[in-house]
Protein backbone atom coordinates (compact mmCIF):
# COMPACT_ATOMS: atom_id res chain seq x y z
CA UNK A 1 0.00 0.00 0.00
CA UNK A 2 1.25 3.51 -0.84
CA UNK A 3 2.36 5.47 2.24
CA UNK A 4 0.10 8.50 2.05
CA UNK A 5 -1.61 11.29 3.99
CA UNK A 6 -4.84 12.86 2.76
CA UNK A 7 -5.10 16.65 3.18
CA UNK A 8 -8.79 17.51 3.13
CA UNK A 9 -10.59 20.87 3.06
CA UNK A 10 -13.25 20.86 5.78
CA UNK A 11 -15.16 23.83 4.39
CA UNK A 12 -15.98 27.08 6.18
CA UNK A 13 -17.92 25.77 9.18
CA UNK A 14 -21.28 24.38 8.11
CA UNK A 15 -20.58 20.63 8.36
CA UNK A 16 -22.53 19.98 5.15
CA UNK A 17 -20.14 22.17 3.17
CA UNK A 18 -17.44 19.51 2.95
CA UNK A 19 -17.13 17.72 -0.42
CA UNK A 20 -18.52 14.20 -0.82
CA UNK A 21 -14.98 12.92 -1.35
CA UNK A 22 -13.74 14.75 1.74
CA UNK A 23 -16.53 13.31 3.91
CA UNK A 24 -15.97 9.80 2.64
CA UNK A 25 -12.24 10.02 3.51
CA UNK A 26 -13.04 11.56 6.90
CA UNK A 27 -15.38 8.68 7.70
CA UNK A 28 -12.82 6.03 6.69
CA UNK A 29 -9.84 7.60 8.48
CA UNK A 30 -8.11 5.73 11.33
CA UNK A 31 -6.33 8.88 12.45
CA UNK A 32 -7.81 12.36 12.04
CA UNK A 33 -5.73 15.47 12.68
CA UNK A 34 -7.80 18.62 12.46
CA UNK A 35 -7.29 22.37 12.65
CA UNK A 36 -8.70 23.30 16.05
CA UNK A 37 -11.49 25.80 16.49
CA UNK A 38 -11.94 26.54 12.77
CA UNK A 39 -13.39 23.09 12.08
CA UNK A 40 -16.93 22.42 13.30
CA UNK A 41 -17.01 19.69 16.01
CA UNK A 42 -20.11 18.26 14.29
CA UNK A 43 -17.89 17.33 11.36
CA UNK A 44 -15.26 15.75 13.62
CA UNK A 45 -18.02 13.68 15.22
CA UNK A 46 -18.91 12.24 11.78
CA UNK A 47 -15.53 10.53 11.62
CA UNK A 48 -15.10 7.11 13.18
CA UNK A 49 -11.34 7.60 13.52
CA UNK A 50 -10.00 5.98 16.69
CA UNK A 51 -7.50 8.79 17.11
CA UNK A 52 -8.63 12.41 16.71
CA UNK A 53 -5.96 15.04 17.33
CA UNK A 54 -6.49 18.79 17.50
CA UNK A 55 -3.43 20.36 15.86
CA UNK A 56 -3.84 23.63 17.79
CA UNK A 57 -0.60 24.29 19.69
CA UNK A 58 1.34 21.46 17.96
CA UNK A 59 4.52 22.48 16.18
CA UNK A 60 5.50 21.22 12.71
CA UNK A 61 7.80 18.50 14.10
CA UNK A 62 5.05 17.12 16.38
CA UNK A 63 2.52 17.21 13.57
CA UNK A 64 4.78 15.42 11.10
CA UNK A 65 5.78 12.84 13.71
CA UNK A 66 2.12 12.12 14.48
CA UNK A 67 1.35 11.63 10.77
CA UNK A 68 4.51 9.60 10.08
CA UNK A 69 4.00 7.24 13.04
CA UNK A 70 0.40 6.58 12.03
CA UNK A 71 1.33 5.95 8.37
CA UNK A 72 4.14 3.60 9.47
CA UNK A 73 1.62 1.68 11.57
CA UNK A 74 -0.45 1.15 8.39
CA UNK A 75 -3.19 3.61 9.41
CA UNK A 76 -5.18 5.78 7.08
CA UNK A 77 -4.41 9.40 8.01
CA UNK A 78 -6.55 12.43 7.20
CA UNK A 79 -5.25 15.93 7.89
CA UNK A 80 -8.28 18.22 7.96
CA UNK A 81 -7.76 21.92 7.22
CA UNK A 82 -10.40 24.64 7.52
CA UNK A 83 -11.94 26.06 4.35
CA UNK A 84 -9.72 25.21 1.41
CA UNK A 85 -6.22 24.02 2.35
CA UNK A 86 -4.57 26.24 -0.28
CA UNK A 87 -5.40 29.49 1.52
CA UNK A 88 -3.37 30.32 4.63
CA UNK A 89 -3.23 26.63 5.42
CA UNK A 90 0.58 26.21 5.81
CA UNK A 91 0.35 22.88 4.04
CA UNK A 92 3.48 23.13 1.89
CA UNK A 93 5.80 22.89 4.89
CA UNK A 94 3.94 19.75 6.04
CA UNK A 95 4.05 18.26 2.53
CA UNK A 96 7.82 18.95 2.25
CA UNK A 97 8.51 17.14 5.51
CA UNK A 98 6.27 14.20 4.62
CA UNK A 99 7.87 13.85 1.19
CA UNK A 100 11.35 13.83 2.79
CA UNK A 101 10.10 10.78 4.70
CA UNK A 102 8.82 9.09 1.54
CA UNK A 103 5.16 9.80 2.36
CA UNK A 104 2.94 10.98 -0.49
CA UNK A 105 0.17 13.55 -0.11
CA UNK A 106 -3.18 13.87 -1.86
CA UNK A 107 -5.14 17.12 -1.48
CA UNK A 108 -8.93 17.30 -1.57
CA UNK A 109 -10.11 20.90 -2.00
CA UNK A 110 -12.70 22.52 0.21
CA UNK A 111 -15.09 25.46 0.20
CA UNK A 112 -13.09 28.43 1.43
CA UNK A 113 -14.62 30.85 3.95
CA UNK A 114 -14.13 33.37 1.14
CA UNK A 115 -16.91 31.68 -0.84
CA UNK A 116 -19.12 31.20 2.21
CA UNK A 117 -18.79 34.94 2.82
CA UNK A 118 -19.75 35.79 -0.78
CA UNK A 119 -22.79 33.51 -0.44
CA UNK A 120 -23.77 35.14 2.87
CA UNK A 121 -23.46 38.57 1.26
CA UNK A 122 -25.57 37.45 -1.71
CA UNK A 123 -23.19 38.83 -4.27
CA UNK A 124 -20.51 37.93 -6.80
CA UNK A 125 -16.89 38.70 -6.12
CA UNK A 126 -16.34 39.54 -9.79
CA UNK A 127 -19.07 41.50 -11.49
CA UNK A 128 -19.28 43.00 -14.96
CA UNK A 129 -18.89 46.78 -14.91
CA UNK A 130 -17.78 46.79 -11.26
CA UNK A 131 -14.73 44.57 -10.81
CA UNK A 132 -13.27 41.81 -12.93
CA UNK A 133 -10.58 40.94 -10.38
CA UNK A 134 -10.26 39.61 -6.87
CA UNK A 135 -7.40 40.24 -4.46
CA UNK A 136 -6.99 37.84 -1.55
CA UNK A 137 -4.59 39.03 1.10
CA UNK A 138 -3.86 39.41 4.81
CA UNK A 139 -2.38 42.05 7.11
CA UNK A 140 1.04 41.93 8.76
CA UNK A 141 1.01 40.44 12.23
CA UNK A 142 2.76 37.95 14.50
CA UNK A 143 3.45 35.61 11.58
CA UNK A 144 4.05 38.17 8.80
CA UNK A 145 6.42 41.17 8.93
CA UNK A 146 5.10 43.27 6.04
CA UNK A 147 1.86 43.28 4.09
CA UNK A 148 0.95 44.74 0.69
CA UNK A 149 -2.51 46.03 1.55
CA UNK A 150 -1.80 49.64 0.60
CA UNK A 151 -0.32 48.83 -2.84
CA UNK A 152 -2.97 46.23 -3.62
CA UNK A 153 -5.86 48.51 -2.72
CA UNK A 154 -5.09 50.92 -5.56
CA UNK A 155 -6.39 48.61 -8.32
CA UNK A 156 -10.14 48.97 -7.82
CA UNK A 157 -10.43 45.18 -7.53
CA UNK A 158 -12.64 43.42 -4.98
CA UNK A 159 -10.53 42.66 -1.90
CA UNK A 160 -10.98 39.88 0.61
CA UNK A 161 -8.77 40.23 3.66
CA UNK A 162 -8.17 37.20 5.90
CA UNK A 163 -6.70 37.06 9.41
CA UNK A 164 -7.41 40.69 10.25
CA UNK A 165 -10.52 40.77 12.47
CA UNK A 166 -8.65 42.22 15.42
CA UNK A 167 -7.01 45.01 13.41
CA UNK A 168 -9.72 46.31 11.11
CA UNK A 169 -8.97 49.94 12.01
CA UNK A 170 -5.31 49.54 11.03
CA UNK A 171 -6.23 47.75 7.78
CA UNK A 172 -8.87 50.23 6.62
CA UNK A 173 -6.49 53.16 7.24
CA UNK A 174 -4.09 51.59 4.72
CA UNK A 175 -6.70 51.26 1.97
CA UNK A 176 -6.24 53.72 -0.91
CA UNK A 177 -9.85 53.42 -2.10
CA UNK A 178 -12.31 56.26 -1.28
CA UNK A 179 -13.82 56.11 2.24
CA UNK A 180 -17.32 55.62 0.82
CA UNK A 181 -16.29 52.36 -0.90
CA UNK A 182 -18.64 49.61 0.32
CA UNK A 183 -17.17 47.18 2.86
CA UNK A 184 -18.46 44.26 4.93
CA UNK A 185 -17.18 42.08 7.74
CA UNK A 186 -18.44 38.51 7.94
CA UNK A 187 -17.88 36.64 11.18
CA UNK A 188 -18.16 32.82 11.21
CA UNK A 189 -19.58 32.59 7.68
CA UNK A 190 -21.90 29.54 7.41
CA UNK A 191 -21.82 28.80 11.18
CA UNK A 192 -25.10 29.10 13.12
CA UNK A 193 -23.82 32.28 14.80
CA UNK A 194 -22.75 33.95 11.53
CA UNK A 195 -22.79 37.77 11.66
CA UNK A 196 -22.68 40.21 8.77
CA UNK A 197 -21.85 43.87 9.27
CA UNK A 198 -22.09 46.21 6.30
CA UNK A 199 -20.72 49.71 5.94
CA UNK A 200 -18.03 51.60 4.10
CA UNK A 201 -14.25 51.68 4.26
CA UNK A 202 -14.68 54.77 6.46
CA UNK A 203 -16.90 53.20 9.13
CA UNK A 204 -16.70 49.39 8.89
CA UNK A 205 -14.00 48.97 11.58
CA UNK A 206 -16.08 50.78 14.21
CA UNK A 207 -19.29 49.02 13.16
CA UNK A 208 -17.63 45.58 13.42
CA UNK A 209 -16.18 46.38 16.84
CA UNK A 210 -19.57 47.71 18.01
CA UNK A 211 -21.01 44.33 16.93
CA UNK A 212 -18.44 42.47 19.03
CA UNK A 213 -16.45 41.01 16.11
CA UNK A 214 -12.85 40.38 17.11
CA UNK A 215 -11.85 37.11 15.42
CA UNK A 216 -12.62 34.56 12.67
CA UNK A 217 -13.90 37.12 10.21
CA UNK A 218 -13.23 38.33 6.70
CA UNK A 219 -13.17 41.91 5.49
CA UNK A 220 -14.61 42.31 1.99
CA UNK A 221 -14.14 45.61 0.17
CA UNK A 222 -15.49 46.75 -3.18
CA UNK A 223 -18.35 47.91 -5.35
CA UNK A 224 -19.64 44.32 -5.68
CA UNK A 225 -21.22 44.91 -2.28
CA UNK A 226 -23.43 47.62 -3.76
CA UNK A 227 -23.70 46.64 -7.44
CA UNK A 228 -26.67 48.77 -8.51
CA UNK A 229 -24.98 52.02 -7.50
CA UNK A 230 -21.52 51.01 -8.72
CA UNK A 231 -22.04 50.61 -12.45
CA UNK A 232 -23.08 46.96 -12.71
CA UNK A 233 -24.12 46.09 -16.27
CA UNK A 234 -25.80 42.95 -17.55
CA UNK A 235 -23.41 40.18 -18.55
CA UNK A 236 -23.38 38.75 -22.07
CA UNK A 237 -23.98 35.30 -20.61
CA UNK A 238 -27.79 35.51 -20.74
CA UNK A 239 -28.12 38.14 -23.49
Ligand SMILES: C[S@@+](CC[C@H](N)C(=O)[O-])C[C@H]1O[C@@H](n2cnc3c(N)ncnc32)[C@H](O)[C@@H]1O
Pocket residue numbers: 012013038081082083084085086087088089111112113114116117161162163164165186187188189190191215216217218
Ligand atom coordinates in the same frame (compact mmCIF):
# COMPACT_ATOMS: atom_id res chain seq x y z
C1 LIG B 1 -5.70 30.20 8.91
S1 LIG B 1 -6.89 31.02 7.93
C2 LIG B 1 -7.66 29.65 7.16
C3 LIG B 1 -8.46 30.00 5.94
C4 LIG B 1 -9.10 28.79 5.29
N1 LIG B 1 -8.10 27.95 4.68
C5 LIG B 1 -10.18 29.15 4.26
O1 LIG B 1 -10.04 28.80 3.08
O2 LIG B 1 -11.19 29.74 4.66
C6 LIG B 1 -8.02 31.52 9.17
C7 LIG B 1 -8.74 32.81 8.80
O3 LIG B 1 -9.71 32.52 7.80
C8 LIG B 1 -10.86 33.29 8.01
N2 LIG B 1 -11.98 32.39 8.29
C9 LIG B 1 -11.93 31.05 8.44
N3 LIG B 1 -13.18 30.54 8.57
C10 LIG B 1 -14.02 31.61 8.53
C11 LIG B 1 -15.44 31.75 8.54
N4 LIG B 1 -16.23 30.69 8.65
N5 LIG B 1 -15.96 32.99 8.43
C12 LIG B 1 -15.17 34.08 8.28
N6 LIG B 1 -13.83 34.00 8.24
C13 LIG B 1 -13.26 32.78 8.34
C14 LIG B 1 -10.57 34.24 9.17
O4 LIG B 1 -10.02 35.43 8.62
C15 LIG B 1 -9.52 33.46 9.93
O5 LIG B 1 -8.73 34.31 10.71
